[in-house]
Amino acid sequence: MSASDQDWEDGGGQLPPAHREGGRDLSPGVKPLLVLGKIRGILDAFSLSRPALSLSEIHAATGYPASTVQRLVANLVAEEFLDREGDRVRIGVKFAYWAAPATRGLDALEIIKPVLEELRDETGETAALFRLEGEVRVCVAMAETRHALRREMHVGKILPLHAGSAGRVLMAWDPRAERAALSSGLERLTEHTITDPARLRGDVEQTRRDGYSVTSDERDEGATGLAAPVFDSMGDLVGALSVSGPSLRVTPEKCREWVDPLVAASEQATRLLGGRLPR
Numbered sequence: 001m002s003a004s005d006q007d008w009e010d011g012g013g014q015l016p017p018a019h020r021e022g023g024r025d026l027s028p029g030v031k032p033l034l035v036l037g038k039i040r041g042i043l044d045a046f047s048l049s050r051p052a053l054s055l056s057e058i059h060a061a062t063g064y065p066a067s068t069v070q071r072l073v074a075n076l077v078a079e080e081f082l083d084r085e086g087d088r089v090r091i092g093v094k095f096a097y098w099a100a101p102a103t104r105g106l107d108a109l110e111i112i113k114p115v116l117e118e119l120r121d122e123t124g125e126t127a128a129l130f131r132l133e134g135e136v137r138v139c140v141a142m143a144e145t146r147h148a149l150r151r152e153m154h155v156g157k158i159l160p161l162h163a164g165s166a167g168r169v170l171m172a173w174d175p176r177a178e179r180a181a182l183s184s185g186l187e188r189l190t191e192h193t194i195t196d197p198a199r200l201r202g203d204v205e206q207t208r209r210d211g212y213s214v215t216s217d218e219r220d221e222g223a224t225g226l227a228a229p230v231f232d233s234m235g236d237l238v239g240a241l242s243v244s245g246p247s248l249r250v251t252p253e254k255c256r257e258w259v260d261p262l263v264a265a266s267e268q269a270t271r272l273l274g275g276r277l278p279r
Contacts, residue, residue, distance in 0.1 A: 125245035169240035228266035
C-alpha cells in the first residue's frame with residue numbers, strides 16, 4: 001500500500017473536492033474516515049443507465065489509483081455492497097434490503113423536493129414536477145427561481161398536455177397522456193403551439209428517443225422549458241421533472257448546457273423512489 005493509500009485508509013489525507021460534494025458536515029471534533037468518501041465515490045459511479053461497471057470504468061469515473069479500486073471493490077463485494085456480474089460489478093441486491101426503511105413513511109414528493117431544489121440552484125430557474133391528471137398535467141411540486149422575472153407557476157396549476165416540454169415527456173412515456181391530448185383537441189395557445197396530430201406524434205417519438213424534451217413558446221410566448229421522466233419501481237412513469245423560465249435567460253445554449261444536469265436529476269429522483277428505467 002502506498003503512503004497516499006495509507007492516508008486514505010487511516011483518514012489522514014484530504015478528500016478531493018469532487019468527492020466532498022453531497023456529503024454532510026461532521027460534528028465538531030469528529031475525525032473523518034476518509035475511506036468512506038472513497039467508497040461513496042465508487043458507489044456514485046453507478047447509474048441507472050450504467051448499472052454494471054468494470055474495474056477500469058470505475059477507475060476512470062473516480063480517478064482513484066487502480067490498486068485502490070481493486071482492493072476496495074473486492075472488499076465491497078465481500079461485504080455485499082457490490083455484486084459480481086461476469087467481469088463487472090453492480091450495486092448489491094442487499095442494498096434494497098438496507099434501503100427499504102429509508103423511505104418508509106415518507107411522501108414521494110418530500111423525497112423529490114431536495115432534487116428540485118438542487119436543480120433550481122444549479123440552473124437558477126424554476127424546477128417542477130408534473131403528473132398526469134386525466135386530460136391535463138398538474139404541477140405537484142416545485143422549487144421556484146430566485147429571479148424577480150419568472151414564469152408564473154404554483155403547486156396545483158393545471159396545464160394542457162400538448163403544449164410544453166413536461167407534457168411532451170408525459171405523452172412519451174404514458175400512452176394515456178398521448179391519447180388524452182389527441183382526443184381533447186390541440187388548442188392553439190401561441191403561434192408556435194403544435195396543432196397537427198401527426199407532427200405532435202413525431203415530436204413525442206423524438207422525445208422518447210432522446211430521453212428528454214425542450215420546447216419554446218408553445219404555451220407562453222417568450223418562455224422555454226426542458227423536461228425528463230421520473231419512473232417508479234415497476235418502470236412506470238411517475239411524472240415529468242422540468243426546468244423552465246423566460247427565453248431571454250433560458251437560451252438554446254443554456255438548454256444544451258442543462259440537459260445533462262436535468263437528466264441526472266430525473267435519474268436521482270427515480271433512484272430515490274426505488275425506481276428503474278422501463279425495459
